[in-house]
Amino acid sequence: MKATIEPASSLAQHLDRVIDAFDDELRSDLPFVNRLTARLREQRGKLLRPRLLLMSGQAVGDLREEHVILSAVVEMVHMATLVHDDVLDDAQVRRQNDTINRLIGNEGAVLLGDYLISHAYHLCSRLKSTHASRRIAAVTNTICEGELMQIDNRGNLDLTREQYLDIIRRKTASLTSLCCELGATAAGADEAIVRHLSEFGLLVGMAFQIVDDLLDLTGSQDQTGKTVGRDAELGELTLPLICFLSEASSKDRARLIDALSDGDPHKREAVRAVIAGSDCIDQAMETAQSYVRSALIHLNSLPDTEARSSLIAAAQFVLQRRR
């Protein structure tokens, strides 16, 4: 009699195959390129996107080889955006390690990001159908738009809550949504189920980015493993700042704007402390929680399996993470 395999351990097996597919795809005939891509391994995170893709597949059907390939592809896309993001933000630390731009310079980091995205499409084109390629490229188009909107709005202190939500929908939630969509599609789910999972991934992605931005204000570098306070330093407003600016007295608002427009790190640190102590942090957290609640509703139509429980746990994990 076969023992029942827990989703956790079954997922772990598949994740190992995803990592193998990722590493195999990046292997070059040039040793120095392999030394560069080895650096990416130190930056490997929790594999949230491959997990979402695999769990979505398991929740609606059986996992296939296609799920493993697609998981490696979405992780490559994600890594590429991280590497280019760190160049754009001039970030120095990520996941307790030096960023790629710090290790090999901005030029190398731009090219290594390009190398990752190129290999993502290359790996994806191994699949028989062009469907996944088309969906992935459509989403990378959207991610680029979100990133362009973000830097276009650097220093825009009138950024609205709606604009902020549009930016994070494009730059972050579009990919988590795609992961769930592709996981379900590759398992042969019908259109209605695919739509539910896609919406689940979108809402979880929104919550994820709101929490990520919160950690930039409330976390410490030791805790988050990356440079904190960078958003405000770059003049990028996030939910707590938008809330604070809209609710603050005209005096507080003027002080905040002065600090944000000023290069003085002490002023910025003071701002961070004031906002971290305000109820705008709680309000932003409540928004994230509300996204997760809405996300979970979309799982109601799925059969009650361990994979479905894992998806619920993943959504809840997003709210609890401290790094």
Add this chain to the structure above:
Amino acid sequence: MKATIEPASSLAQHLDRVIDAFDDELRSDLPFVNRLTARLREQRGKLLRPRLLLMSGQAVGDLREEHVILSAVVEMVHMATLVHDDVLDDAQVRRQNDTINRLIGNEGAVLLGDYLISHAYHLCSRLKSTHASRRIAAVTNTICEGELMQIDNRGNLDLTREQYLDIIRRKTASLTSLCCELGATAAGADEAIVRHLSEFGLLVGMAFQIVDDLLDLTGSQDQTGKTVGRDAELGELTLPLICFLSEASSKDRARLIDALSDGDPHKREAVRAVIAGSDCIDQAMETAQSYVRSALIHLNSLPDTEARSSLIAAAQFVLQRRR
């Protein structure tokens, strides 16, 4: 009786459709993104890569809708590499215009390059088969490797001729080769013909890059439309410099190395003048000519059509260009 359409005018029609496909693909629902991509139009060059693709198709069969799409795709890939290249080189002028990085900053230029490459794959995934996507992604992998090799060898004054040729094969000739290959494949050419055209494109690309690098030493900004002397300034050796370093007296060699390692622009200008007056320029030009001669041999097996004559003219044009 139908008048014979000259390849030139027939090609012009197809090129107009390529430009339309290019612009249509990049159109965004975000007006500021459209303002950014409009900037790319000012940087549009001679469309060498779409021309090679279309002419290769015409030389072996009939042009199809697929040729137009693929031409827009390879031009997008090319544009993306230019935009990122200008960031890596901190170049300020291209085709008599400000570079994208000068216009919108390095951050915007990195993202606009990403946006282009993403749309290239997106457009390509509209085709029924994954064949072209797979080939294009394989070549963008190779281009990234070439670019990585190039920056890895910045300041390497021992770079050999073979290493230089390997770099330009990957970063430039791989794409021109692919253009001819895809043009022929999409027209239904048999394997042997595809191989000849692919080799033709490779050798023309080698000549193209050697001449491009020569212009960086012998051209003026007015003539080439871009910043000159940047290769040497960045410590990137090209064929004439490699030749000069290998043939120079130990005194001249020491003077050259000193000037290349020094930030002083006057010293660098002096180097440029010395090399421009040496026979290393002629030797590099002879190498480019020899690549073109070898390229033309691969056209011998094609029927004697006007398209074949256009390919010959394109190869010869590479040697004559002054910008």
